Amino acid sequence: MFIFETSQIVLLKISSLRQKNVVIFNFYVGDNIWQEDKADIDAHVSTQFVYNANNSLSLDVQRKRLPIFKVKNHILYLLEKYQTLVLVGETGCGKSTQVPQYLLEAGWSADGKIIGITEPRRVAATSLASRVADERNCILGAEVGYAIRFDDCNDETTKIKYMTEGILLREMMGDPLLTKYSIIILDEVHERTMLTDIIMGLLKKILKKRRSLRLVVSSATVDAEELRDFFNSRKSSSNEDDLATILSVEGRLHPVDVHYLAEPCADYVQAVVDTALKIHRNEEQQRGDILAFLTGMDEVDRAVSLLKEHAERIGIDKQLKLLPLPMYGSLPYKDQLRVFQRAPNDTRKVIVATNIAETSITIPNITCVIDCGFVKLPWFDVETQTNSLIVAPVSQASADQRAGRAGRHRPGKAYRLYTEEAFAALPVATAPEMQRSDLAPAVLQLKALGIDNVLRFNFPSAPPSKSLLSALELLYGLGIIDDDGRLTNPLGNMGCSEEITTILAMLQVQNVFIRPAGGQASIKARIAHRKFEVAEGDLLTYLNIYTAYEKNKTHSWCQQNFINFKAIKRATEIRTQMRKLIKKLGLPLLNCGINTELILRCIAAGLFPYAAYLHYTGVYRTVRGNRDLHIHPNSCLYTLEQPQWVLFGEIQQTTKVYMRELTVIKPEWLVELAPHFYRRTAIDND
DNA sequence: GAGCACTGC
Numbered sequence: 001m002f003i004f005e006t007s008q009i010v011l012l013k014i015s016s017l018r019q020k021n022v023v024i025f026n027f028y029v030g031d032n033i034w035q036e037d038k039a040d041i042d043a044h045v046s047t048q049f050v051y052n053a054n055n056s057l058s059l060d061v062q063r064k065r066l067p068i069f070k071v072k073n074h075i076l077y078l079l080e081k082y083q084t085l086v087l088v089g090e091t092g093c094g095k096s097t098q099v100p101q102y103l104l105e106a107g108w109s110a111d112g113k114i115i116g117i118t119e120p121r122r123v124a125a126t127s128l129a130s131r132v133a134d135e136r137n138c139i140l141g142a143e144v145g146y147a148i149r150f151d152d153c154n155d156e157t158t159k160i161k162y163m164t165e166g167i168l169l170r171e172m173m174g175d176p177l178l179t180k181y182s183i184i185i186l187d188e189v190h191e192r193t194m195l196t197d198i199i200m201g202l203l204k205k206i207l208k209k210r211r212s213l214r215l216v217v218s219s220a221t222v223d224a225e226e227l228r229d230f231f232n233s234r235k236s237s238s239n240e241d242d243l244a245t246i247l248s249v250e251g252r253l254h255p256v257d258v259h260y261l262a263e264p265c266a267d268y269v270q271a272v273v274d275t276a277l278k279i280h281r282n283e284e285q286q287r288g289d290i291l292a293f294l295t296g297m298d299e300v301d302r303a304v305s306l307l308k309e310h311a312e313r314i315g316i317d318k319q320l321k322l323l324p325l326p327m328y329g330s331l332p333y334k335d336q337l338r339v340f341q342r343a344p345n346d347t348r349k350v351i352v353a354t355n356i357a358e359t360s361i362t363i364p365n366i367t368c369v370i371d372c373g374f375v376k377l378p379w380f381d382v383e384t385q386t387n388s389l390i391v392a393p394v395s396q397a398s399a400d401q402r403a404g405r406a407g408r409h410r411p412g413k414a415y416r417l418y419t420e421e422a423f424a425a426l427p428v429a430t431a432p433e434m435q436r437s438d439l440a441p442a443v444l445q446l447k448a449l450g451i452d453n454v455l456r457f458n459f460p461s462a463p464p465s466k467s468l469l470s471a472l473e474l475l476y477g478l479g480i481i482d483d484d485g486r487l488t489n490p491l492g493n494m495g496c497s498e499e500i501t502t503i504l505a506m507l508q509v510q511n512v513f514i515r516p517a518g519g520q521a522s523i524k525a526r527i528a529h530r531k532f533e534v535a536e537g538d539l540l541t542y543l544n545i546y547t548a549y550e551k552n553k554t555h556s557w558c559q560q561n562f563i564n565f566k567a568i569k570r571a572t573e574i575r576t577q578m579r580k581l582i583k584k585l586g587l588p589l590l591n592c593g594i595n596t597e598l599i600l601r602c603i604a605a606g607l608f609p610y611a612a613y614l615h616y617t618g619v620y621r622t623v624r625g626n627r628d629l630h631i632h633p634n635s636c637l638y639t640l641e642q643p644q645w646v647l648f649g650e651i652q653q654t655t656k657v658y659m660r661e662l663t664v665i666k667p668e669w670l671v672e673l674a675p676h677f678y679r680r681t682a683i684d685n686d
Numbered sequence: 687g688a689g690c691a692c693t694g695c
Contacts, residue, residue, distance in 0.1 A: 120692065120693075121691090121692060121693075122692090122693075148693090148694090149693080149694050149695090150694095164692095164693065164694075165693075165694090166693055166694035166695095167694075167695085169694075170694065170695045171695085173695070174695075191692090193692070193693080194693090195692095195693070195694090295690070296689075296690065297688090297689060297690090298688095298689090328689085328690080328691095329689080329690075329691065329692095330689055354690055354691080355690050355691060356690075356691060358690095358691085359691075359692090360691060360692075375690070376690040376691090377690070378690070378691085389689090389690065391690095433692095508694090515688095515689095574694095577694095577695080581695080632687090632688075633687040633688055634687085634688070634689085638687080652689095654688070654689085655687090655688080658688085
């Protein structure tokens with residue numbers, strides 16, 4: 001028996017089945033890679049526009065105009081004195097591009113050491129590296145480089161390296177003290193992603209062991225003191241011994257006037273429409289576009305269609321026309337691009353967006369922001385092991401981030417559709433992802449890094465202990481950790497490793513299916529997709545699609561079949577990476593041919609905790625907990641006859657509690673494959 | 687009949 005980790009699946013476990021010569025893949029996949037319905041994964045690569053008000057100035061003059069320039073020497077001095085510097089500065093102050101260069105110029109990359117900067121998103125890592133390479137007049141990938149998955153753009157001369165958080169975590173596995181680096185800059189820490197928090201916990205340990213290492217924690221907001229105290233592991237109470245300190249940099253380039261409602265509003269979608277129209281009427285002379293934040297696609301579409309009705313009327317008698325545009329992740333790429341295109345001179349754009357416009361993309365020329373005051377947040381309920389999106393009030397930090405979108409190149413205005421008292425009552429910051437997610441992937445990651453006692457691990461914000469325990473329980477149930485909480489080490493031969501790697505790769509890319517919203521195209525897409533659907537469920541349908549794609553591998557094949565070309569190409573990369581890993585580990589890559597049941601049993605061996613059966617009432621029920629469940633409309637089983645027993649990859653609660661990524665199984669497999677988990681009696685009941 | 691946003695040796 002043995003265990004191995006790949007970069008894409010959190011863990012791929014192979015264990016032997018009791019049958020002779022048959023070995024199964026047991027797999028456990030991290031929560032968020034099951035998500036689908038995402039925007040074209042590479043859509044934002046080319047939509048990352050950042051407005052540069054000083055475009056005509058030389059790069060050097062531009063650099064010196066940035067607010068961060070004034071504190072350059074301060075930063076360098078503080079890093080001589082302290083091991084950790086919490087750098088607070090809002091977007092636009094230049095910290096992401098300038099600080100690494102100051103450090104380089106001050107000699108922090110001497111004796112071959114690297115200055116590393118982590119970013120939560122790939123576009124940020126690549127575009128910042130490209131910008132800094134320009135500023136230094138060097139080729140991208142030499143002195144200044146980047147590393148994201150499947151794209152290493154750096155060499156042995158690289159001194160400044162931008163990377164995604166996942167890359168740094170991976171590097172810790174091979175080099176636990178990060179000896180290549182003289183300094184690590186964690187950028188956008190205020191977003192408090194799962195990976196940021198894990199990395200901060202690990203870096204705290206590394207900093208104790210490597211006193212020469214420096215850390216810059218770069219955050220836009222408030223939590224500075226909390227973060228400083230976290231890294232201040234000094235023994236005495238004297239400030240002289242402090243290891244961490246804070247430096248604030250004055251923020252954005254232009255002020256934003258914030259307006260509140262005098263009275264709360266009943267319908268914020270209607271209020272967005274009314275406010276946008278009011279701005280448009282009253283500020284005819286002040287050109288500049290409007291950006292409104294709503295929580296989801298439905299609301300965005302509703303607001304846009306209401307605005308369009310008014311826009312037509314305005315078009316007749318007004319000088320300045322109004323062009324309402326939607327913006328959200330699942331919007332087709334070409335429609336997303338429209339928000340970046342310059343409107344005609346006689347037209348003002350009103351962009352109605354989800355949270356995508358808060359951090360992921362930057363739309364130029366915005367002078368007015370409308371903030372509905374709410375956001376959809378992913379929430380994991382430990383008790384029911386259910387993911388849901390809850391509509392929650394935004395935090396003050398988010399509201400400020402949204403408002404800041406109005407002041408990027410000239411003074412702006414922000415209209416908050418709530419009262420000033422309501423703002424004061426908002427939470428200061430959104431709860432870190434770690435406190436509202438399934439922790440099984442994180443716990444596994446930590447275990448793989450040698451953190452045996454995760455309950456005592458020093459997290460920057462401790463997750464609920466219930467979540468940690470539940471994660472441990474799941475890993476134990478899957479046989480991934482033993483009685484002592486240590487990773488097990490199972491190894492076996494496989495009967496269908498090839499098929500399983502393909503399925504795993506497909507599960508990790510979002511938006512494999514192109515599903516047009518309506519009309520003729522949506523019917524065509526459905527017919528095209530139906531060709532691949534099988535009664536065994538979604539996972540085998542994915543296998544079918546990939547196998548069919550392999551024979552052609554062309555863009556036109558994908559177009560004909562309404563398959564997302566970029567997504568499936570990425571699946572190929574992931575699959576290739578996994579196959580290499582399997583070979584490296586000396587395991588056979590076996591294709592089981594027509595023995596589909598073997599694949600189904602493999603899936604069952606990995607997903608057995610997530611079993612549901614069809615109740616006589618016509619809805620499904622979980623075996624654990626007897627909760628009512630429904631088949632998600634995007635599942636291939638939605639239109640087919642309802643099978644008696646299914647395994648699901650994820651439960652998502654929206655209007656109903658939905659199961660996604662379904663696989664049809666025989667109930668006796670559960671008892672056979674997971675006897676410690678299921679007893680025959682339990683299954684025969686009901 | 688449904689979709690906040692990201693990410694990985």
